[in-house]
Amino acid sequence: MDIATPATPDRRPHDEPRERILLAAGREFAERGYEAATVRDICAAAGVNVAAVNYYVGDKHRLYIESVKHAHESRVRQVPLPEWDSSVPAERRLHDFVDNMLERMLGLAQPPWQVRLMMREVLQPTEACRELVEDYIRPHFAILVAILDDLAGGRLTQPELRRVALSIIGQCFLYRAAGDVVGMLVPPAELETLHTPPRLAEHVTRYALAALGRVPPLAGAGMDVSSQDVVA
Amino acid sequence: MDIATPATPDRRPHDEPRERILLAAGREFAERGYEAATVRDICAAAGVNVAAVNYYVGDKHRLYIESVKHAHESRVRQVPLPEWDSSVPAERRLHDFVDNMLERMLGLAQPPWQVRLMMREVLQPTEACRELVEDYIRPHFAILVAILDDLAGGRLTQPELRRVALSIIGQCFLYRAAGDVVGMLVPPAELETLHTPPRLAEHVTRYALAALGRVPPLAGAGMDVSSQDVVA
DNA sequence: AGTTGATTGAAACAAGCGTTTGAAATGGTT
DNA sequence: AACCATTTCAAACGCTTGTTTCAATCAACT
Numbered sequence: 001m002d003i004a005t006p007a008t009p010d011r012r013p014h015d016e017p018r019e020r021i022l023l024a025a026g027r028e029f030a031e032r033g034y035e036a037a038t039v040r041d042i043c044a045a046a047g048v049n050v051a052a053v054n055y056y057v058g059d060k061h062r063l064y065i066e067s068v069k070h071a072h073e074s075r076v077r078q079v080p081l082p083e084w085d086s087s088v089p090a091e092r093r094l095h096d097f098v099d100n101m102l103e104r105m106l107g108l109a110q111p112p113w114q115v116r117l118m119m120r121e122v123l124q125p126t127e128a129c130r131e132l133v134e135d136y137i138r139p140h141f142a143i144l145v146a147i148l149d150d151l152a153g154g155r156l157t158q159p160e161l162r163r164v165a166l167s168i169i170g171q172c173f174l175y176r177a178a179g180d181v182v183g184m185l186v187p188p189a190e191l192e193t194l195h196t197p198p199r200l201a202e203h204v205t206r207y208a209l210a211a212l213g214r215v216p217p218l219a220g221a222g223m224d225v226s227s228q229d230v231v232a
Numbered sequence: 233m234d235i236a237t238p239a240t241p242d243r244r245p246h247d248e249p250r251e252r253i254l255l256a257a258g259r260e261f262a263e264r265g266y267e268a269a270t271v272r273d274i275c276a277a278a279g280v281n282v283a284a285v286n287y288y289v290g291d292k293h294r295l296y297i298e299s300v301k302h303a304h305e306s307r308v309r310q311v312p313l314p315e316w317d318s319s320v321p322a323e324r325r326l327h328d329f330v331d332n333m334l335e336r337m338l339g340l341a342q343p344p345w346q347v348r349l350m351m352r353e354v355l356q357p358t359e360a361c362r363e364l365v366e367d368y369i370r371p372h373f374a375i376l377v378a379i380l381d382d383l384a385g386g387r388l389t390q391p392e393l394r395r396v397a398l399s400i401i402g403q404c405f406l407y408r409a410a411g412d413v414v415g416m417l418v419p420p421a422e423l424e425t426l427h428t429p430p431r432l433a434e435h436v437t438r439y440a441l442a443a444l445g446r447v448p449p450l451a452g453a454g455m456d457v458s459s460q461d462v463v464a
Numbered sequence: 465a466g467t468t469g470a471t472t473g474a475a476a477c478a479a480g481c482g483t484t485t486g487a488a489a490t491g492g493t494t
Numbered sequence: 495a496a497c498c499a500t501t502t503c504a505a506a507c508g509c510t511t512g513t514t515t516c517a518a519t520c521a522a523c524t
Contacts, residue, residue, distance in 0.1 A: 034268075035264075122409075122410050122412075123355060130416070137417070138416075151451070155451040162422070166407075166417075167403045167439055170403040170404075170406030171399045172402075173405065174405050174406070177405070181354050181361070182398060184362070185373050186394055203395050203399070204399065208443075210444075210445070211439045211450050212442075213451055217443060217445025218392070218443050218444055219385065
């Protein structure tokens, strides 16, 4: 009845089967959702027997939580927070931050199912969500708010800064979460050329900087800013 | 084998059981998702026998599509697009549009499951999605783009206008789709007072107008705009 | 080689699912 | 009252699910 731990609990060179199961589970849960994903399919994809999930993890529920944590950890390892020299201006820090976030959400750097899995947690939180917010989302959010505070030069209150931060995150979020619908609203050619992470980062950044008054407005009176670079 | 239609196919005064089934199905699908929702639970909630879904709709898959369409239709009926007199300035039209969208997404005017159901379609499209986009989302999108075109006074290209429109929608989308996570990032007191549809509409609108240069920047040099109304 | 404990595998289990059945109930029409 | 099509119901069907069983296999150490 008690959950079996893989033999020597301390550590073994490669926890290979367990790793394979967690990876396959993440892929399957991300694509089909918790209920629709089946233990049999996961085990088939991982190349292990169905009994292995019981042996290594316990049951389906624990398998889900473990796979979310595993995806989360490997993601933190591979796409670290950007770090800046103290001399870097706030405009550039904002641009880098947005670019990093979009690259992490949309970029091809990582298998897409990892983001999908976390997107599911965000949209309909389970147990794994609170941990995800505290470890991963809140630190990012705090950094963004700090950058915006610099940009506003203390002229905005914390609630105002938070709302601006959410405005920026919301834009990135849309492209990831509702990407399919966005694809139906925008001409295909435009999608390929303009809706890439760097281009979108430029737009979101300029949009924010213009709103904050750090660059001229997007549609300033007679002023063409479309060819202007967003950072000095 | 052929799908039974409710007796006299043309029309009957009250298609009561069918209506009850579709409503209960929408609620259940919205809350639990397609796979996790069970026909038995839906029928129990609707107060009908499990065989009724076969009799009135056909099978589970068709039940899902019909419930999405039903929710969509009743929503269009209840929250119509705002219409403006030709003299209304573009700033006010933008504000009204955003307010309307947020009220529709977050407001208490309608049962929340209807929006959740459509949110699911947006996030992971099925057959019902394309219809949803064409009938409901694209017209809204076109109106928003037209308003922004007015505001920009022809100084922005169509792709630029579309990206600004998506920026605005993204902000509203975040509060609905990731509302739980937003609730974890923002102090509870702030949530209740500032994260209401009218307050958020004001923020999103001012943010856009500032970016477009139609109102002073949010953090203008020494200029306090926080108490200023967004519309003339 | 032999023993021991960790790991794998095929098969079976109970439970829940969507769906179907055929008879009972219903309500209007003759 | 007798008929009829329409609508409801309890029960069961076949299938898939998550989980468990227990024997077979493997790897390391004596």
